Amino acid sequence: MGRLEGKVFIVGLGLIGGSIALAIKKAHPEAMIIGYDVNERQLGLARSLKVIDEAARSPEDGYGQADLIVLAVPVMQTEALLSSMPLERLKRGVIVTDVGSTKQRIVQGARRLLDHGVAFIGGHPMAGSHKSGVAAARAHLFENAFYILTPTDDVPPQQVEALKQWLAGTKAQFVILTPKEHDRITGVISHFPHLIAASLVHQAREYECENALVSRLAAGGFRDITRIASSNPEMWRDIFIHNKHELLALFDRWIAEMERLRSFVEEENSIAIYHYFLEAKQFRDGLPSRTKGAIPSFYDLYVDVPDYPGVISEVTGYLAEENISITNIRIIETREEIYGVLRLSFQSEDDRARAKACLAKHTNYATYEG
Structure with missing residues (x-):
C-alpha cells in the first residue's frame, strides 16, 4: 500500500487517539494530523510532543478539512458527536470511524451519516495500556493486535480498504465483524x-x-x-x-x-x-499467550531478591541503564534474612524479555514470568 496525503482529524487525544495519530504519521508522513481534545492541557501536550501537526479550536473547526475523521472518545461522547456532526460541511468521500468497545449503538447513531452518503466504519483497536493520556501514546501500541472494523452494507468495500490503508501504520490485524457479533x-x-x-x-x-x-x-x-x-x-x-x-x-x-x-x-x-x-x-x-486481546495484557516479571537496603534501586538501576521502562513495581513478599519477590510490570512482551536478559547478565537473581 502506498503513502496517502490529506488531512486526518482526530477528536480525543488520549492514549488511543494519540497512538493512532502517531501510527498514521509513521505510515503517511505527508498527511497532516489535526487534533482536538476538550482538555486543553492534553491538546497542548499533543502539539508539543508532535503527536499532531495542528490543533483545532473545536470539533466543528476540524470536520470540514478532513479526509479521515477518527472519534477517539468514550462511547457516550461518540454518540453525541455523531448526532451533532454538521453533515453539510463534510468533504465528499470523507471516512468517519471511531474506536469504541461497543458497536451496535454507535453504528445506529451513525445512521444519519450513512443515510447522507458519508462512509462511517465502526472500529475497535483491541489493545491498550495500563497507562493513559497522550504522553503514553506509542505508534506501535496496536502492533499485532486485532483491530475490529464493523462496516454496514451501505459502505463500499473500497472505503473499507481505504481506511485499512490509512491505518496501515498500526500494523494491526484487521477483522471484519457485524456490530452485533x-x-x-x-x-x-x-x-x-x-x-x-x-x-x-x-x-x-x-x-x-x-x-x-x-x-x-x-x-x-x-x-x-x-x-x-x-x-x-x-x-x-x-x-x-x-x-x-x-x-x-x-x-x-x-x-x-x-x-x-x-x-x-x-x-x-x-x-x-x-x-x-x-x-x-x-x-x-490453549488460548494464545502472545496475542493482544480485548483486555490489556500484564507483562510481569517476578524477581527473587535478597533482603538488604538498596536492592530495589539496584534492580531498577540495571534496567534504567538499558533504557527499559517499568510500568509498575510491587514488593510481593519480603521478610528479614530471606529472599523477597519483586513483581516488575512492563508495557510489552519485548520489554519483559529485555529485562529478563538484563538481570541475568548483571545479577544471579532468579526471574520468572507471570
Missing part, C-alpha cells in the same frame, strides 16, 4: 469479566466488615486476579449501558452456570467438579 464477543471476553472482577471485590469488601483480615490476606493472588476491577468507572458505566442487551443475555447464562456449579458442590459431586476445573484449564491453556 462484535458486541457479543467483547461482552464475553471483556465486558462481563470486568463485571465479575468488580463483583469479587465487592464480595471481599462486604466480608471485611466481619473480619478485618480479609483485605490483608487478599493482597496477593486475589489482588492479581481482580486487577481489571481498577479500570475507569466512568468508562465502564457507559460501556455497560451501551452493551445492555448482550450483557443481560450473559447475566442469564452466568446465573444458570453458577446454579449448575452450585449443585455440583452441594451434592459433593467430585467427578463433575474435577472435570469442571479440568475443562477450564485445558481451554485456558
Whole structure:
C-alpha cells in the first residue's frame, strides 16, 4: 500500500487517539494530523510532543478539512458527536470511524451519516495500556493486535480498504465483524469479566466488615486476579449501558452456570467438579499467550531478591541503564534474612524479555514470568 496525503482529524487525544495519530504519521508522513481534545492541557501536550501537526479550536473547526475523521472518545461522547456532526460541511468521500468497545449503538447513531452518503466504519483497536493520556501514546501500541472494523452494507468495500490503508501504520490485524457479533464477543471476553472482577471485590469488601483480615490476606493472588476491577468507572458505566442487551443475555447464562456449579458442590459431586476445573484449564491453556486481546495484557516479571537496603534501586538501576521502562513495581513478599519477590510490570512482551536478559547478565537473581 502506498503513502496517502490529506488531512486526518482526530477528536480525543488520549492514549488511543494519540497512538493512532502517531501510527498514521509513521505510515503517511505527508498527511497532516489535526487534533482536538476538550482538555486543553492534553491538546497542548499533543502539539508539543508532535503527536499532531495542528490543533483545532473545536470539533466543528476540524470536520470540514478532513479526509479521515477518527472519534477517539468514550462511547457516550461518540454518540453525541455523531448526532451533532454538521453533515453539510463534510468533504465528499470523507471516512468517519471511531474506536469504541461497543458497536451496535454507535453504528445506529451513525445512521444519519450513512443515510447522507458519508462512509462511517465502526472500529475497535483491541489493545491498550495500563497507562493513559497522550504522553503514553506509542505508534506501535496496536502492533499485532486485532483491530475490529464493523462496516454496514451501505459502505463500499473500497472505503473499507481505504481506511485499512490509512491505518496501515498500526500494523494491526484487521477483522471484519457485524456490530452485533462484535458486541457479543467483547461482552464475553471483556465486558462481563470486568463485571465479575468488580463483583469479587465487592464480595471481599462486604466480608471485611466481619473480619478485618480479609483485605490483608487478599493482597496477593486475589489482588492479581481482580486487577481489571481498577479500570475507569466512568468508562465502564457507559460501556455497560451501551452493551445492555448482550450483557443481560450473559447475566442469564452466568446465573444458570453458577446454579449448575452450585449443585455440583452441594451434592459433593467430585467427578463433575474435577472435570469442571479440568475443562477450564485445558481451554485456558490453549488460548494464545502472545496475542493482544480485548483486555490489556500484564507483562510481569517476578524477581527473587535478597533482603538488604538498596536492592530495589539496584534492580531498577540495571534496567534504567538499558533504557527499559517499568510500568509498575510491587514488593510481593519480603521478610528479614530471606529472599523477597519483586513483581516488575512492563508495557510489552519485548520489554519483559529485555529485562529478563538484563538481570541475568548483571545479577544471579532468579526471574520468572507471570
